[in-house]
Each structure stands twice: as structure tokens, then as C-alpha cells.
Amino acid sequence: xxxxxxxxxxxxxxxxxYQKLVLRMNPPRVTVDNDSDMTATLVKVDSAxxxxxxxxxxxxxxxxxxxxxxxxxxxxxxxxxxxxxVVDQDGNKLYxxxxxxxxxxxxxxxxxxxxxxxxxxxxxxxxxxxAQTTIELVGRDRPGLLSEVFAVLTDLRCNxxxxxxxxxxxxxxxxxxxxxxxxxxxxxxxxRLDTVKRLLRHVLRGSSRxxxxxxxxxxxxxxxxxxxxxxxxxxxxSVRREGGGEGExxxxxxxxxxxxxxxxxxxxxxxxxxxxxxxxxxxxDRPKLLFDTVCTLTDMQYVVFHGTVIAEGxxxxxxxxxxxxxxxxxxxxxxxxxxxxxxxxxxxxRYTEGLRLELCCEDRVGLLSDVTRIFRExxxxxxxxxxxxxxxxxxxxxxxxxxxxEPVQGQAVDAVRAEIGEQFLFVREQHDAAAGxxxxxxxxxxxxxxxxxxxxxRSEKFLYNLGLIRSCS
Numbered sequence: 404x405x406x407x408x409x410x411x412x413x414x415x416x417x418x419x420x421y422q423k424l425v426l427r428m429n430p431p432r433v434t435v436d437n438d439s440d441m442t443a444t445l446v447k448v449d450s451a452x453x454x455x456x457x458x459x460x461x462x463x464x465x466x467x468x469x470x471x472x473x474x475x476x477x478x479x480x481x482x483x484x485x486x487x488x489v490v491d492q493d494g495n496k497l498y499x500x501x502x503x504x505x506x507x508x509x510x511x512x513x514x515x516x517x518x519x520x521x522x523x524x525x526x527x528x529x530x531x532x533x534a535q536t537t538i539e540l541v542g543r544d545r546p547g548l549l550s551e552v553f554a555v556l557t558d559l560r561c562n563x564x565x566x567x568x569x570x571x572x573x574x575x576x577x578x579x580x581x582x583x584x585x586x587x588x589x590x591x592x593x594x595r596l597d598t599v600k601r602l603l604r605h606v607l608r609g610s611s612r613x614x615x616x617x618x619x620x621x622x623x624x625x626x627x628x629x630x631x632x633x634x635x636x637x638x639x640x641s642v643r644r645e646g647g648g649e650g651e652x653x654x655x656x657x658x659x660x661x662x663x664x665x666x667x668x669x670x671x672x673x674x675x676x677x678x679x680x681x682x683x684x685x686x687x688d689r690p691k692l693l694f695d696t697v698c699t700l701t702d703m704q705y706v707v708f709h710g711t712v713i714a715e716g717x718x719x720x721x722x723x724x725x726x727x728x729x730x731x732x733x734x735x736x737x738x739x740x741x742x743x744x745x746x747x748x749x750x751x752x753r754y755t756e757g758l759r760l761e762l763c764c765e766d767r768v769g770l771l772s773d774v775t776r777i778f779r780e781x782x783x784x785x786x787x788x789x790x791x792x793x794x795x796x797x798x799x800x801x802x803x804x805x806x807x808x809e810p811v812q813g814q815a816v817d818a819v820r821a822e823i824g825e826q827f828l829f830v831r832e833q834h835d836a837a838a839g840x841x842x843x844x845x846x847x848x849x850x851x852x853x854x855x856x857x858x859x860x861r862s863e864k865f866l867y868n869l870g871l872i873r874s875c876s
Contacts, residue, residue, distance in 0.1 A: 433510045435503050437496055443472050443488035444497040448510055452483040454728065458694075458701045460485060462627065463509045465694040467502060468492055474693065476710035476723075535564055535580045536590045537625055538599065541639045542607030542617035544575040546784040546806040550775035551606045552577070557772040559599055560584040566771075566790040567628050569636065571752035575607075576635045577788075578628050584768045596621050615642055629691070630698050633749060637702070640748065667750040671739040679708065679724040680734045682742070686750055688719035696721060699749040703742060704728040756786045757804040758811050760819075764827040766797040774799075777822050781815045782806050 431450035439445050448460055457476060464471060464487060473488035490496060497503055540552065549568060556563060561581040568577040583590050590596060600619045607617030618639070625631045667686035674681040684696060693712055700707060700723065709724040727734060734742075762774060771790065778785060778801070787802040805811050820828045 431511055433507050435497070435506055437498070440488060440496075442496070443490050446487040446489055446506060446510075448483065448485045448487075450483045452478045452481050454706060455701055456483050457485070457707055458697050460487075460510060461694050461697050462630075463506070464489060465691050467505060467509075469497075469502075470494070470690065470714075471693050471712065472714050474710065474712035476707055476712075478706070478708055534588045535582050536561075536596070537622040538577075538579040538581060538603070539620045539622050539631075539635060540575070540577040540579065540603060540607060540618070541635055542575055543609060543611060544570045544573055545609060546782075547779040548575060548606070548609075549577075549785045549788065550772070550779040552579075552603060553772040553775050555602050555606055556581060556599070557769045559595075559602070560768075561590065561599065562587065562768045563771050563790065564792050566788060567632065568785065568788040568790075569632050569752055570786045571636060571748065572640075574636065574639055576632050576639065578622075578625060578631060629694070630702075633695065633698055633752075634702060636752060637699075637745060637748070667747050669743050669746045669750075671734075671743045671746075673734060673739065674724065677724070679726060680705075680739065680742075682721075682723040682725060682746070684719070684721040684746065684750070686719055687754075688714045688717055689754065691753065692719055692750065693721070695749045695753055696723075696746060699745055700725060703745060705742070755802045757802040758816065759831040760801045760803060760816075761829045761831055762797060762799040762801070762823070762827060763829070764797055764824070766792050766795055770797055771799070774823060777819055778803060781819050781822075783811060783815060783819065784808070 431448060434445075434447040436445040436447065446464065450456065457478070461471070469489040469491060471487050471489050473486075475486045477484045491499075491502070497506075542548070553563065556579070560583065562584040563579060563581055565580040566577060568575065570576075581590065582588060590599070600621065603619035604617050607619060608614075609617075611617070622631075667684060669686075670683045672681045672683075682700075686692070692714075697707070705725045705727055707723050707725050711720075711722045713720045727738070730738075764770075775785065782805050783803040784806055785801050785803055787800075789800040791798045803811055805815070816830060820830075
């Protein structure tokens with residue numbers, strides 16, 4: 404058995420070295436084009452193809468806070484050729500030379516597939532990243548939970564440098580980056596780390612006796628926070644389904660509760676003629692939507708051979724022709740159903756519900772514990788959080804609802820701002836809130852085919868002209 408394992412590792416190393424050689428012989432070519440389109444900047448990437456390349460490219464563009472309005476993807480014949488129509492956060496073409504240089508440096512020769520971990524959303528100065536401890540948390544969501552978590556960490560003399568928190572389907576996942584409150588360095592004492600994990604698991608578990616209901620772990624390091632959060636929530640969902648928990652029942656009730664927010668319409672079909680699985684997605688558009696779908700496909704070991712993405716107005720349309728990395732012969736009905744559910748969950752868990760509150764003030768140990776305690780005392784529940792430390796300043800974003808999940812009353816917000824300080828806590832309106840009620844409904848019956856036709860009618864001409872694909876309908 405040892406010999407077989409060694410032989411397998413040797414073969415994998417040979418394949419990996421061969422892929423690196425191909426990439427070195429055919430370095431990526433990146434073109435940033437501001438002339439071909441009147442409303443967007445075109446980013447064109449040509450390179451030798453490698454599993455995960457598409458995610459790397461989308462991740463770079465997303466981390467630069469760019470909006471992808473359109474994308475045309477093709478990776479047949481071991482060659483990766485993509486075109487992305489991007490704009491900045493204000494909807495304008497890219498004229499900032501520094502941003503263009505960052506794109507070319509991040510995706511160009513000598514960087515793609517060989518570069519270090521990409522910049523994560525939770526921004527921390529690079530020199531401080533090694534001097535902090537990363538905690539992963541998963542558990543059942545409830546009002547006031549975040550306040551309890553931060554209070555425990557403060558009591559244990561942990562300084563929270565950064566954090567990102569997601570909630571979906573009655574569950575919560577969080578990455579928390581902490582340092583020792585006294586030394587401002589990483590926490591390395593094993594006994595102390597065990598205490599941190601034990602107490603946090605106790606808080607996350609709440610009144611549940613199920614040991615699998617909560618997870619607290621110390622991570623060796625997270626390359627990309629948002630991808631890791633997707634992985635954590637997907638793994639938690641799988642464990643609950645296998646254990647006969649609230650997995651699919653929770654998903655169904657969560658989906659019904661979010662019907663007013665615009666349910667994503669996802670259709671997965673077998674395209675046997677060309678040996679592909681066809682994925683169509685239609686949903687309310689939002690930032691980072693393309694990253695979430697491509698991240699899910701990649702983590703489920705699917706390869707995108709062709710794809711078209713169109714985001715016009717308040718809706719987004721995505722179409723992918725994919726194959727599984729290991730099962731190239733086709734996909735079973737069970738595989739397609741699972742992929743459909745996972746894509747729906749990945750899209751839904753990033754819809755931010757509630758009122759957006761921004762906290763900007765001088766950072767200090769215990770700040771988040773105090774702020775979230777005030778939220779809890781006034782009946783506010785956090786559905787999503789992004790915590791950053793910029794030098795000596797805290798720059799935090801919270802999305803809040805009331806304890807029953809309903810919109811927060813103005814009196815409660817005024818009371819919270821008065822206690823924290825109106826000069827530190829600001830209310831920001833959600834620009835896409837009104838778009839939710841008219842979101843697309845899930846496809847039923849024949850709607851699954853017409854969903855794909857909505858995209859193909861606009862985009863397949865591009866693929867036809869390249870001679871890369873034929874219609875499966």
C-alpha cells in the first residue's frame with residue numbers, strides 16, 4: 404500500500420511539473436482594452452489552461468473591487484481565452500493607471516497560477532498577517548450570538564484584528580483574526596488555544612446537545628476569506644444532511660423566507676451531444692456574484708469549458724458548459740440536483756439582509772464586544788459583518804435586522820447611534836433593496852429550457868464564431 408501511494412504521488416508530481424512547464428512556455432497574455440466598448444473596459448486573458456485558472460482570474464478582478472458586467476469564457480483545446488467587461492465601483496471604465504497595472508501584474512506572465520495567496524477582503528497589513536491567529540467558527544445562528552462570541556474573545560484577552568461573518572439558512576460561519584491583547588502577536592500557547600476553542604464551541608452550541616451543531620477551529624492560514632467561508636458553509640450543510648438534521652428542510656424553509664428577496668433560478672441539464680453538463684443561472688445581480696458561482700463550481704471539481712455571463716439592469720444571467728474533473732463521461736441526476744442546490748445556496752448566502760451600519764472610529768481591545776452588546780441590548784441581530792483594521796482605525800460594516808428577522812425600527816437605530824456615537828456609527832441605504840421583490844422565480848418544467856435560451860439568444864453567436872460549440876437544444 405505504501406508503494407502504491409508513493410507511485411500515485413510521483414505521478415501527480417510529474418503531471419504538476421508538466422503543467423508548470425506548459426505555463427512557462429506559454430505565459431499568460433493580458434490585454435486591458437478601453438477602446439472596443441463604450442461603457443466598459445475589456446480585460447482579455449489568454450493562457451495555457453490549468454484547473455482553477457478561471458477562479459484565479461475572477462478572484463483577482465473581484466478583489467480589486469471591479470464589477471464584471473459581461474464575461475465570455477472558453478477553455479477548449481488546453482487553452483484559456485476569456486474576455487471580461489469590467490467597470491469600477493462607480494460604474495465607470497478603468498482609467499486609473501495603478502488599477503490597470505495591478506490587473507496586468509496580477510494576471511500577466513510570471514504571476515498567474517504561480518503567485519502567492521491573493522489579497523482577501525478582510526484587509527490586514529501584509530507584514531502583520533503572520534502575527535495573528537485565525538479562528539474558524541460554524542454554528543446555529545441566533546440573536547445576540549456575535550455579541551457572545553466577541554465577549555468571550557475579549558474576556559480571553561484576544562484582540563480582534565479582522566473578521567467576516569455570514570449567515571444563511573439558520574446557520575452562521577465566521578472567520579476571526581485575533582492577536583494577543585498584550586503582545587499584539589499571534590497566540591501560540593496550545594493550552595490557551597484549546598480554551599478558546601472549547602468556550603467558543605460552547606457558545607455556538609447554545610442549548611443544543613448535538614456536538615456536530617457547532618465547530619470552532621484554529622486555522623493555519625486562510626488564502627482567501629470568502630472562498631473559505633463558502634467551503635465552511637457547504638461542509639456544514641453536507642454534515643447536517645448526512646446526519647439527518649435540518650439540511651434540506653432548513654434550505655426549503657430558508658428559500659421560502661427569502662422568496663421576497665428574489666429566488667435564484669438555477670437549471671442543470673445533461674448535454675449529452677457534446678459531453679457537457681449545461682448550467683443556467685438567472686438571479687438578481689449583486690457584487691461578487693460571478694466569483695460565488697465560479698468558486699462553487701471549482702470547489703465541486705467542475706471545469707468550465709465555455710461560459711457566458713450577462714448582467715444587465717437588476718438581473719444577471721449566467722450559462723456554463725461544464726464537465727466534472729473526474730467523471731468526464733457525464734453527470735447523473737443526483738449529481739445535477741446536488742450541483743443545483745449548492746449553486747442556489749452559494750448565491751443566496753451572499754444576499755445581505757437588513758440595514759447597513761458602518762462603524763468608523765479608533766480601534767481598541769474590546770470595541771467589537773461593546774458595539775455588538777449594544778446591538779443586542781436594543782434588539783438588533785447581525786446577519787452579515789465585515790470587520791477591518793486600518794492602522795489604528797476600525798472600519799466595520801454590519802447588516803442588522805430585529806430579533807425576529809424583520810426590518811429594524813428607526814427608534815432602535817437612533818438609540819444605538821446615540822449610545823455608540825452618531826459621529827462614529829452611520830446608516831447606509833441598500834441600493835438593491837427595491838430590486839428584491841421583483842426577483843426571478845425558480846424555473847419549473849419547461850422553464851428550465853427557456854432559461855438557457857434567454858442567454859443563448861444573446862451570447863452563443865460569440866461561441867459559434869469561434870467554432871467552439873453547437874446548440875444542445
